[in-house]
Amino acid sequence: MNVDKAQKRIEKRVKRGFHGYPMISIRYFGPTAELATKVEVAFIEQEAAEPMVENFSSTGDIRKDETVQTTIIKIIDRVDAKTVTLDEKITLQLK
Template identity: 55%
Template sequence: MQLDKAKKRIAKQVNKGFDGYPQITLAYFGTTADCATEVVVGFIAEEGAEVQEQRFTSSSGDVRQDEAIQSVLVKIIERANARTVTEIVQ
C-alpha cells in the first residue's frame, strides 16, 4: 500500500471521532514532535476492558513516514473492525 493512501485511510478513521467500541489508539512517541520514532497501538474491545498494546519502532526515522508501518496500522484497524480510532502525538 502506498504511504499517502495509508495515511489518508488512518486520518479518515481518526476524523470520524468516537463511535463506540472496539477502539484503537495510535500513540506516537519521539524525541521531538516532528520525528516520532515509535508508535504504540492500543486496542480496547469494550468499555472497561484492559488495553492490549503493540509497539512498532523505526531506527531510520519517523514512523509516520514509514510505508510498511503505516500499512500494518491500516491492516490492524481493519482486522479489529475498529469503530473508533484516536491518535496521540507526544
C-alpha cells in the same frame, strides 16, 4: 499501499469520531517534537477493558514508514474498529 494512502485512511477513520467499541488508539513517541521513532497501537475491545498494546519502532520517522502505516491499517480492519483515535502530538521519549 503507499504511505500517503495509509495516512489518509487513518485520518478518515479518526475524523469519524467516537462510534463505540472496539476502539484503536494510536500514539507516536520520539526524541523531538518533529521526529517520531515509535508508535503505540492500543486495542480496546470494550469499555473499561484492559488495552492490548502493540509497539513498532524505527530509526527514521515512523510516520513515513510504509510497512508500519500499512500494518496499522490492517490492524484497524482486522479488529473491525468502530472508533480510531490519534494523538496528533509526538510524546517525547526521554532516554
